[in-house]
Amino acid sequence: MFRGLWRSVGFLFGCALFFGTLLLALLAPAFMTLDVGRRVGLAYMPPSREHWLGTDHLGLDMLSLLVLGLRSSLYVGLLAGSVATVVGTLIGVYGGYKGGLLDDVLTVLTNLFLVIPTLIVLILLSGSLEEGRSLTLIALLIGSTTWTWSARAVRAQSSSLRARDHVALARINGYGTLHIVLLHILPYLLSYIFMVFILQTASGILTEASISMLGLGPYDSISLGTILNEAIRNEALGDGAWWAFVPATVLVTVIAFSLYIINTAMESVFNPRLRK
Amino acid sequence: MPIPILEVKNLRVHYLTRFGTKVQAVDDVSFKLNEGEILGIAGESGCGKTTLVSGCMGLYIPPLYHSSGDVRVLGESILGMNRERHRKEVLGRKIAMIPQGALNSLNPTRRIKDLATDMLTSHDGGAGKREISERLTERFERIGLDAKRVLQAFPVELPAGTKQRVVIGISTLLNPKVVIADEPTSALDVSTQKSVIRLLFDLMDRGIIASMVFITHELPLLRHVSSSIAVMYAGELVEHGSTEQVIFDGRQPYTRALMGSMLSADPGQRGRKPVAIEGAPPDLKHAISGCRFAERCPSVQGDCAQTRQLLRLVGERHVRCNHAS
Secondary structure (H helix, E strand, O other): OHHHHHOOHHHHHHHHHHHHHHHHHHHHHHHOOOOOOOOOOOOOOOOOOOOOOOEOOOOOEHHHHHHHHHHHHHHHHHHHHHHHHHHHHHHHHHHHHHOHHHHHHHHHHHHHHHHOOHHHHHHHHHHHOOOOOOHHHHHHHHHHHHOHHHHHHHHHHHHHHOOOHHHHHHHHOOOOHHHHHHHHHHHHHHHHHHHHHHHHHHHHHHHHHHHHHOOOOOOOOOOHHHHHHHHHHOOOOOOOOHHHOHHHHHHHHHHHHHHHHHHHHHHHHHOOOOOO | OOOOOEEEEEEEEEEEOOOOOEEEEEEEEEEEEOOOOEEEEEOOOOOOHHHHHHHHHOOOOOOEEEEEEEEEEOOEEOOOOOHHHHHHHHEOOOEEEEOOOHHHOOOOOOOHHHHHHHHHHHHOOOOOHHHHHHHHHHHHHHOOOOHHHHHHOOHHHOOHHHHHHHHHHHHOOOOOOEEEEEOOOOOOOHHHHHHHHHHHHHHHHOOOOOEEEEEOOOHHHHHHHOOEEEEEEOOEEEEEEEHHHHHHOOOOHHHHHHHHOOOOOOHHHOOOOOOOOOOOOOOOOOOOOOOOOHHHOOOOOOOOOOOOOOEEEEOOEEEEOOOOO
16 A cells, blocks of 8 residues: 555655655755844845845845744644644544444534634634744644544544444453554554644644734744735835745645645545545 | 343343434343353344344443343343443453454454453453463464464454454453354355354353354254244244244244245255245334234234234243234
8 A cells, every 4th residue: 555655646746845845944954044133134135146035124034034934834734733633533533433422412512613713713812812922822723723624534434433343343342442442443544644634734834824924923933924924014015025925925835735735645545445 | 040141131222313213123032041051043134133132242332222121141230330340341251242244353453462462451451461372372272273373463364264263262262151143154154154163162062151142044053053042023032942942843923934934955945946024024113012023924813913912931932922822
């Protein structure tokens, strides 16, 4: 199965794009000085040999801002994705396996959270936090509002697995619930949960970019969203300073796009109905 | 009088559909099982045999619910028992089950050794690794398996007959008092079927299991394995007697029809058209006041469809038919 994955052009292309951006975020500081603490030139200086992506409205080096923003966005995405996946998986697997009233209650709870417009809640929550709006807090807020569809997707799978013969035998033999869930149901769902995690990460990055662009992002950090917000607020578009917003937009798009491609490629390999 | 190993008293079990409709899948079932006995339960598909097994084991998982009645193992009721106690002391230890479709019952992601170890550690948390390993090797060898090789294998590496033996080996690791074998041989070829049945008998002879409930729709098989037979129809026991009585002298019309539909490999049977029971069982979503077999019964009488049929003693066996004699 994994051999099939390595033969998938989409998977390799998606991985190359994603790990390319990840390497840029992780290794760039080793090759260049990331300095956003001092002005290196005038406002909105175009790209040059010294400053490959020009400067922002304060005269700060745009490339340094972009690398730092990329690191923050990836951090938020991965943390939000992890929270949403873990919470959604726990609720989905447990509800799907147990069934009955508990499952009904968890499904109602999930549906309730699902119909709440996440972005509006995030905007209200972020707006209400005057101080301490850190990257971690934003990531946790995103994760705790987007777990719903992970829960629904995992619940459906878990519910179908609980009727499998090997799960029935484990139950008949008196294995504990936790044992059955961890050793007889979760191994079947791992590839699925990993795909859910990928999508949740992509969604986390896009959501962070959206709320940061609206000016409700982290106070203490630079993210791709805050770069876009600064560009809008300081009329980069009007001044023709494309370097202030195009690279950040491209990076957000590339990360989300690469994760979606990886997910689709994995699904076409792991899902026997889609396998060619 | 000795305490029966398994005693089922007026057990009623129902399913609750999404729309709140109650389906009484097992209705007023009673039987006793003593040490060394093998009770065969026969009936057509969908008559409630497997639901009865879940009910007897106290495994009520929604949408299956207990309506009324009791199940006692060695005199102690297992229904209403604390869930953790039920799991540790009843399942696998007092009552074990060999399920339908045992060939898919082994988790393909784990080695046989791990699956068997789970059985022991789920019930005896304190057992050491070495002790477990010795116990598994000893038991697997006793049931005729190459323990060293089989324990290290993944289920996919084993042939069907071995898989079934492994399932039996794991399910009986704790020497249960009753083993409920729910169509344990239905997916096996004839020769493998025989070896699996011989293994179950062997386990009884060696005292590893004390008694057995054997569920199947293969009547010739029951004739060979069971000491008594209970026939189920639409959730009810319609006749319960010794194997000879039920097979050769059934008094309930459904029992007779079921035995009549049995195919035989005897030379005199060649060219004989198989006899099928016309019609279909009733829809249990609706309450049925009279005989459940009335619509299909060749000996139906005017009051059958309205009058409740009670299980009564007819010629030393229990029959649910007011007109049986």
